Structures are given as C-alpha cells and as structure tokens.
Amino acid sequence: MSFIRLIVCVTGVYAMFLLWAIAQERLSVPFKSIDGASSEKFKSALFLGTCQSALSSLSALIYILLRRNSTDTLSQSLGLEHTEPPTAPVANGNTNGNATTPAKRHHVKPSTRYSRKDLLLRYLQCSVFITSAAPFGFAALSYISYPAMVLGKSCKLVPVMIMNVLLYRRKFAPHKYLVVFMVTAGITIFMGMGDDKKKAKHGNGNGNGNGQTPYANLIGMTYLLINLALDGATNSTQDEIFTRHKVTGQQMMFWINIFCTILTTVLSVLPLPYIPVIHPTEGGTSELFTALIFIRTHPSIITPLAQFALTGALGQLFIFETLQHFGSLTLVTITLTRKLFTMLLSVIVYNHTLTKGQWLGAAVVFSGISVEAFVKRKSVHPKLVIEEKETAKIKSL
Secondary structure (H helix, E strand, O other): OHHHHHHHHHHHHHHHHHHHHHHHHHHOOOEEOOOOOOEEOOOOHHHHHHHHHHHHHHHHHHHHHHHOOOOOOHHHHOOOOOOOOOOOOOOOOOOOHHHHHHHHHHOOOOOOOOOHHHHHHHHHHHHHHHHHHHHHHHHHOOOOOHHHHHHHHOOOHHHHHHHHHHHHOOOOOHHHHHHHHHHHHHHHHHHHOOOOHHHHOOOOOOOOOOOOOHHHHHHHHHHHHHHHHHHHHHHHHHHHHHHHOOOOHHHHHHHHHHHHHHHHHHHHHOOOOOEOOOEOOOOOOOHHHHHHHHHHHOHHHHHHHHHHHHHHHHHHHHHHHHHHHHOHHHHHHHHHHHHHHHHHHHHHHHOOOOOHHHHHHHHHHHHHHHHHHHHHHHHHHHHHHHHHHHHHHHHHO
16 A cells, blocks of 8 residues: 555656646746737746645645545644544553543653644744745746756755754664665766757856856856755655654645745735845835736736646645655655656657766666665565554454
C-alpha cells in the first residue's frame, strides 16, 4: 500500500507541475497589450501567490470535507483538536479512580506537543517563509534565464537537509545523503553540460537576450539563494509539524494556504512604498490595483494565470500527501526529478538536442532514484512481514 501511495503521489506531482511549470515560464515573459502596440512583463508576484493559495486552500477544504468522518466536528476535521487514545487500565483491571492515576501523573508536565496555539503559529511561520520566498524566486527570473533558475532549484535538497539539521537537529539515514548528492550532482551536470554556444550570441550568455551585464546574473543568483534558504526553512518546519502534531497533509495545506492568502492579500491591498522584490510597484499604489489594470490591458495573461493557479492547487494535494507519509526529503527528490522531466519534455516538444554530458546527468539522477527505491523497498518489506505476523496473532487470539 505504501508503494502504491508513493506511485500515485509521484504521478500526481509530475502531471500537475509539468503543466504548472509551462504556465510559470509563460508568466515570466512579456505579454502584448490589448491593442498589440506594446509588450510588458507581469511583475505582481504577490497577486500570483494570492490566486494560487486561495484556490489551494479551497481545494484542500473540499478534500477534507469529502473525506471527513460523519462523527467528526469541523474543528477535528481541520486538525485543530487532537484526541488522545484511551489509556490502558492497570494490571489488576480496576476501573475506579486508581486506574486513572497513572494517566494523570503522565500528563503533569506541561507540553505544547498538541497545542492549538503552537500549531497555528507553526502554520503562520511556514506561510511567512512561503510568502517571502515567492517574490525572490519570481524576481530572479528578471535577471537569469529559466534554465538557470531550474539549475539553482536542483540544489534544493541541500538547504532542506541543512535547515532540518540546524533548526530541528534532525538526522537522516546514510543513504539519504548519497541520494541527495547523486540527484543534485546529476541535475547540475544535466543543466551545466548543455550547448550554450547559441545562447552566448544573445545577452552575454545568460540566455535571456536582454544584453544584461554580469552583475545581473549576480543579483539573480543572490535572489535565488534567498529563495532556496526560505524554501529549506519551510520544508523543515513542515516536517516538525508532522512530528509534533497529529495532522494530515491536507489539513496543513488548508491552514498554510489560508495564512498565505491573508498575508499576500494584505500586502497587495496596502499602498506600500516601493520595496525591492517584495513590492516592486511604484510607491503609493497597491499591487492588487496594478495587477488588475495589467490583466485588463493584457487579456492574454488570463489563460496561463488560470492554469498556474489550478495546476498549483491540485498539485499541492499530492505534495502534502507525499509530505505527510514520506517526509520532505523524499518530496524534494520527487520535485527535483520532475524538473528534469520538465527539461526532457521541452526536448521532445521543441525538438531540442541533448549533449552527451546531459545524458550523463540524467543517468546519475535516475541512479539516485534507484538507490532510494531499492532502500525503500528493503525497508518496507520487513515491516509488511511483521504486520502480517501481528495480524495472524490477533486473529488466533
């Protein structure tokens, strides 16, 4: 069952986010105005985040309500209430006050493990990280090419692992470090060994054709590094939530996206002054107003914007299911290999050719995936055997 769930999650993530990546790349290039006289880039990253997070929270709520038990309250369905299983009676079988004494003694020490306040603060923390990271990732595309963006994102496994160790003192199995190294190295080889001779003719080798100086690449990579650090903090905090609180992936998805929607809406409505990356519109003008004006004058953005929000919302259902059952490191491995398949799909759709170095990088990535699958299969099989034996014992009793 665990293997089937993993296959379903991988398929869902791949399908939704391959379409999402196409929409994202389309949103990063100029759109023609309604009269066709000019072209302009869409710069409202907060508005993009609001559209996706609002639709994601709605899809998570629908999923939760469809899957909820009839006896659960709304608070329980949303993961705000945790009910401890009944404590086992004492050895003599008494059901009087003596039987409850051990349970009372066990809960004397105050704990925030299932605290609603602590849980909501963790959700808010993730939302702040996500809301802060998105503008930096979107702004990086103004200075570096989309393939360079994918190259930087291919190293996401490293900050996720570092943040898990630094923030929460979490340790990983030795094979995880090998998989991280192989996947990161493989995608880096794949992206770095491409034929850039044609790109060099356009825009100082950065592939964007804008004739930007090398300082533009430095700015873009700085933004990307900030984005990766915030992504790593987000994933490690999500792991901590699953460790300390009994919540499902869809419950986490609902609350994080609710907080993200609130944060981005407030930031979009307020007439904030010009803030690099976070609020790139002119001082005194709300970003929401600017975004709506852009959509009205550039209607061709509506289709990729709707595709971006819808595929992102559906893809998050599979992402949080993966996060709940397999952890952030497995999730990031899946999303990174999805980026490789995005590049391969681009090769097929646009008839690009791959160099020998790129085929080598693809082979390294698939080797890393094979190591993860092999170890996962070896660890799952003994657990199934133990579960079958325990089931047989219970039936015999």
